[in-house]
Amino acid sequence: MLSPGPKYSALLEDVDRMISDTLRTATAELQAMVDHLLARGGKKLRPLLVFAAADLPGTNACAETGEALLKTAAAVELIHTASLVHDDVIDNAARRRGMETLHCRWDSRAAVLAGDYLLSRAFDLLSTLEQRKTLLPLMSRSVSLMCHGETLQQGKRYDWRTTEHDYLRFNFLKTSQFLAACCEAGGIIGAASPGQLRALREYGCNLGQAFQIVDDILDYAAEPHRLGKPVGGDLGQGVVTLPLIYLLRSRKREPALLRSVLSRRGSLGAVFEARLREAVKRSGALNTAARKAERCIEAARQALKSFPPVPARHLLERLAGAVTGQLSAVQGNP
Ligand code: FPP
Ligand code: MG
Secondary structure, three states, X not given: OOOOOHHHHHHHHHHHHHHHHHOOOOOHHHHHHHHHHHHOOOOOHHHHHHHHHHHOOOOOOOHHHHHHHHHHHHHHHHHHHHHHHHHHHHHOOOEEOOEEOHHHHOOHHHHHHHHHHHHHHHHHHHHOOOOHHHHHHHHHHHHHHHHHHHHHHHHOOOOOOOOHHHHHHHHHHHHHHHHHXXXXXXXXXXXXXXXXXXXXXXXXXXHHHHHHHHHHHHHHHOOHHHHOXXXXXXXXXXXXXXXXXXXXXOOOOOHHHHHHHHOOOOOOOHHHHHHHHHHHHHOOHHHHXXXXXXXXXXXXXXXXXXXXXXXXXXXXXXXXXXXXXXHHHOOOOO
């Protein structure tokens, strides 16, 4: 995504080491799946949020908080990876981060178990911390909300009348609130004040909304080889995201096509799907969604205004910029 600088790059290497140590297992098949997951790496956005949020209040990390931060950063990356392993089973996605998904390389049963294993290792790490009384409920609640969001979104598949309000709520539950919890966890370890924790959550929520909106724009606009995962999956799975919501809302464009889509509840079939995908791309819907993501990023930046201009704040601002920055690389530049 971006280079976080020498201090945070070194911390992320420590996170990688901690994750591979904590995932070591005597079960050969599980270890093979773990190795596959570790080989594909990842952006480590969530660990970075933990580290940067902890540095913001200006408290100096001591050896003890350093260990707690490292374990928390590793735990949130494990939770995130577990959620993606399960999400790829749910979405039946073939590739992730440029590599075959676990359920395609092995099978769904093995992948679900691997996700469960990662999740249990994450909570085991958190349970060793002095701050466990705050961090365990924070993270377990966050995972519950993710499940809640995924379930609600699944229940709305092929419902072409899904609104922007519905969509933003699903995003909050499945993505944003977890990013907010990562920021909050860092703030808790960094001894942030209640007001600072609120600001950190505000930043995380807005960053998460923008992040998911951009992900959903890229599902229409990006080339699969650039993204490292398939494109077009959302419409194919009947998941109604912001670009499509904006198109369906503007009935002036392609009125016959949109009337026909809105009149059914269920799969559209390949021909309709292709026409709809093209209509989304030709309309201004991708641009409108991109502007919405930019407004969320602006709100995320605003939430940081009360913090001193330390390097951690600069990193969080750059992370925010990098989210919408991904759109400049896609064809048509929405
Ligand atoms: C990606 O969404 C998925 C999520 C943000 C959350 C998935 C959450 C769960 C499966 C429940 C929690 C489970 C565990 C084990 C913690 P997407 O499909 O829109 O994004 P994608 O394009 O990257 O697949
Ligand atoms: Mg998915």
